[in-house]
Amino acid sequence: MGAPLVIVMGVSGSGKTTVGVRLAERLGVPFQEGDDLHDAASIEHMRQGLPLDDAARGPWLARIGAWLDARLASEGGGVITCSALRVAAREGLRRDGVRFVYLRVPAPTLVSRVLTRHHPFMPPTLLPSQLAAFEEPTPDEGVLTVEATGDVDANVARIVTLLGATRRRKEV
Numbered sequence: 001m002g003a004p005l006v007i008v009m010g011v012s013g014s015g016k017t018t019v020g021v022r023l024a025e026r027l028g029v030p031f032q033e034g035d036d037l038h039d040a041a042s043i044e045h046m047r048q049g050l051p052l053d054d055a056a057r058g059p060w061l062a063r064i065g066a067w068l069d070a071r072l073a074s075e076g077g078g079v080i081t082c083s084a085l086r087v088a089a090r091e092g093l094r095r096d097g098v099r100f101v102y103l104r105v106p107a108p109t110l111v112s113r114v115l116t117r118h119h120p121f122m123p124p125t126l127l128p129s130q131l132a133a134f135e136e137p138t139p140d141e142g143v144l145t146v147e148a149t150g151d152v153d154a155n156v157a158r159i160v161t162l163l164g165a166t167r168r169r170k171e172v
Helices: 016-027 040-047 054-074 087-093 107-115 124-133 152-163
Strands: 005-009 078-081 098-104 144-147
Touching: 005 016, 005 054, 016 078, 016 098, 016 152, 040 054, 054 078, 054 087, 087 098, 098 152, 107 124, 144 152
Parallel strands: 005 078, 005 098, 098 144
Antiparallel strands: none
């Protein structure tokens, strides 16, 4: 079996990028920022403070799926971020060997985080629409849930434990 392939999911401000980067480093696998796979029209739409609908998210989710497929084909593992707001989105990204890690954060903490960070196209005004669209994972989805309000490194260690993974050394 290859290295772990993980989707770090949650709404804006949940810490997907921070946790994802550190998790990829810890696992010794590539990291992909899911937001970098949005097309220019969607980025501009969000930059204007307008939420994407499911139809607009479709091509983006397809690009994330293509990244997952490429990583599965190479058996190299990886970590990618994706809000994965809806059950249908998660089902569309579900593949054998892919694990979802949901970073659960209370709404007041999310608000505080998005107000104090800079994101190139995700203004704080979009958080309420993400919270409204978000469908909390159910136990039968097999999503690993981490309360992501504490120390980032502790959260990453918890995720590694939950994945049952060990650190892989990068090939030189």
